[in-house]
Amino acid sequence: MKRLLVLSTALTCFAVAASAQEVNVVSWGGAYEKSQVEAYNKPFTEETGITVNMIAADDPATPLKAQVEAGNVTGDVFDLAMADAIRLCDEGALMEFDPATLNPGADGSPAEEDFVDGSVTDCAVGNIVWGTAIGFDTTKFPDGAPATAADFFDVQKFPGKRGLPKSPKRTLYLALIADGVPAADVYDVLSTPEGVDRAFAKLDTIKNDVVWWEAGAQPMQLLADGEVSMTTAYNGRLFDAMVGEGKPFGVIWDAQYLEINAFVIPKDAPHPEEALKYVNFATDTQRLADQAKYIAYGPARVSSAGLVGLYQDGKTEMAPHMPTSEDAMKTAVIDDPEFWADRDAELSERFNSWLAGN
Amino acid sequence: MANALDPHAAIATVATGETDGTLRTADGKPLARALARSQTRARRRAFLLVLPLLAFIMLTFVVPIGQMLQRSFYNDGFSAHMPQLSQWFADHPRGTDPDDAAWAALAADLSAAAEARTIGIVGTRINYDVPGTRSLFTSTGRKARGGIEPPYREALLEMNDDWASPRLWSAMREASTPLTTNFYLASLDRTRNDAGEIVQVQERQRVYVMLFMRTFWLSLLITALTFILGFPIAHLLATLPMRRSNLLMILVLLPFWTSLLVRTTSWMVLLQQQGVINDILVWLGLIGNGQRLQMIYNQTGTIIAMTHILLPFMILPLYSVMRTINPSYVRAARSLGATSWTAFRRVYFPQTLPGLGAGALLVFILAVGYYITPALVGGSSGQLISNMIAMHMTDTLNWSMAAALASLLLAAVLILYWLYDRLVGIDNLKLG
């Protein structure tokens, strides 16, 4: 014990001594973290000499809130869902910065115009745009593949179980669109009690055919096992299965749910200057485009789209697999952080109550 | 070897030669006092043995948890950042309609909170009680950053007419003191109406009470199942010769070393409709390909996986108690004419009760707190109360609500522990 104590104290001191040239980035782990290491961290360290420490969290928002409230902030940069970034910004937990200091786009347009709508706020800079799309097993539908959200709800025509996540945020929109609501009106409808009833009524029609998943890793496993014939899944994971692993899966972009991830810097971050440098470097046009080489999530900058090249296998064009491609965007529902900050708790309670009933 | 600490030694000493009738120890002290003193000493010694651990737990657990659970009834998100309006509420009793002073206080507080970037905290606090109002605060805050011009009431209603809602004012009054019972009310599917009275929430919003019931019911069922499966195994292990039982013990310990995540995944592989067990049943011709059994992503799956995961927690305490049971008692009972069933029921089983008590306590309490396994294999019926606690900790970031749910869970388990003590008699089990 004692030796360990001495050892850990020594380690801590060492870390403090070396801290002048490092930045701690808290991200989501797994393949996503790997893509950030390759596209952002390696060139960043090469250019600036600053070491990047990656720390994985289940959802970086929880440790961020805990660290700020405990007054013990150890992370410098956090990768958050935009909804959490906005919420924590309004609560004064994050450092504010001027969007004008960000690198301009490749075509010279100022950063504020170059970023996708809603991806730059007072405290957050977007890095990726990712979608929740429908994936299906092509071998299960030899007579014609499903193509729309309505097909997802049609178990007569397209037999087999369906995979859906256990969350109101990623199910209600799909039910509404399948019921004929235009993608642009989803939040207006969902703001009314009748709209919520309508979404649940539509979900009722397939309730007995749904396998509910919890972790993002589950849907592809369910699809690979043949346990479900269609499921919603994160588009990057779907791409991995289709292209990386050669599985006979197809993707339906109709009614995909688009969300933005963003970098934020907490107040009292231990290395604020390095953190700013890192955020600025990583959200540069070229870096964002480079990331698409390792994972199929879209860059948050418009000017990056043109620079997106081949997948790491060297032959697959990434552009059509991006959730931000023109085709995929036609009926996309874009996440509304304000709506969910207001309604998440209420709808989660209703959703869980509905889930438990028969 | 007179041992002054031992009450029996004191009793053994015979009082001699005294005439006043009180019993005395060998060194002439009154026996009653000597006994009391030695008992005090014994109590102190027992307490000293427990003290290091008690201090450790107090410091590393009770204090941190206390700080955390305090959030369930203490939330100054509104009162600390809206001081003027809170003061107005304190000065005016419930039922007073907001006057000009109230609107002025609201406007001043909103501008100040918007400047200080704390408006989100205020809005979040009110949103807990009146869903949908967080954006009311943040959007008004954005417009109010430069200050609001009088007349305040009209100015605010101009920005958003929801500011006149009586329910909102009722909720702000509730939140104007940091102490609140609202999170506990919400945890019991209760809320306050516009007049501040406690009412049940709409039926379709009720979820927590049902989840508490389900959690306890499932835990009880799983405890019973682990007992039914664990008892024969523990008995076998305890009665076999050491060399064979130790080898079989490996089979009990192996699942125990294996990560929860791995075992849960493994049950998915076994139980799902395209899984190993269904494949074998189809291959054997017991069921048709179209009639594959649904054994997972429902309550069955939760029960099977949790029973498997918690089984060693029943077997090991039972085993360590059964090892200490002297087999000659059962033999004596048999030689006195008891049938094997009677000998088991009247002689052997009662001696295993301490182990059973410990195992049941372990399994039940662990089952109440588990959520990862039910979340992954439980399907629509796999949500337990801990899932909601985790959701409020990580998704909605409503830590006050999580703390209230956790406090209720803790209280419920402690009440059950007390009942268990009353009914089964922990003194009989000597568990504590």
Add this chain to the structure above:
Amino acid sequence: MAVPTYASPLERAWHYAYLVICGLIFFFLIAPIVVIIPLSFNAEPYFTFTDRMLEFDPDGYSMRWYDSLLTFGMQRPDAPRDLGWWADAWANAKWVNAAKNSIIIGFFSTILATALGTLAALGLSRPEMPFRRAIMAILISPMIVPLIITATGMFFFYSNPCSVLGWVGLPSNCGRLAGTYVGVILAHATLGIPFVIITVTATLVGFDQSLNRAAASLGANPRTTFFRITMPLILPGVISGALFAFVTSFDEVVAVLFIAGPDQQTIPRQMWNGIREQISPAILAVATLLVVFSIALLTTVELLRRRSERIRGVTPH
């Protein structure tokens, strides 16, 4: 466990039925572990028995997940596998470091939990112990509170453990425990203690206190009495308590998530890493290795025990 000679035919029949039932329960215990072993050699990144695996096609199997345990996190995974490569793996591979951390943290937290827990259980099982129920309830409470709450509470406390001193007016800042080995060890010890308490007190119920008095009356001091009389008799309970405590630490992820820094990543933490994207079959490879390792360990212990029995001339019964 032979059937006694006086057993009736019905009792014999029941005895064999009982053995069959036990066999089935053992099968239930072990089946999920057996399944993961072949799956850990799957060539595909899924937890599925593929058709190629069922046909015993060698292409359906691979060592890639075992390989990834070593190469993941290495500086130069593609270098030739000489001594330098292995040194790189030992120093940098994430799974190797996670294993080291799990063992260090598990070992120290188990020692702490078992020592404090056994001592307290001895006190608790004395009939004269005051406030027994209330204290017992406090001591087992770490088991009841959902981990996520405990972990967050501990994080706040460990961020500034001396805040408590502030209440009595002492300096209230003395560094932090969050992000250190000591912090994680203390947290895991706390979580393991209820298991030790419950199992050891249960074993002490059957313990005859007059044995201690006999030892004392024969001149043994309390320490000798404890180590020579009490300890050997309650050892099974202490061992199963320690086992519970170790496993609790070895499979704990929530407290690690909050309290551990980047230097204290453990095996379960590594397993849950990236579960948002994919559960890597590497976790099956880890599980298989642990199974093989623990079979080897337990068998060795058993063989050593038999050997010492033979040497001491104790007849195995």
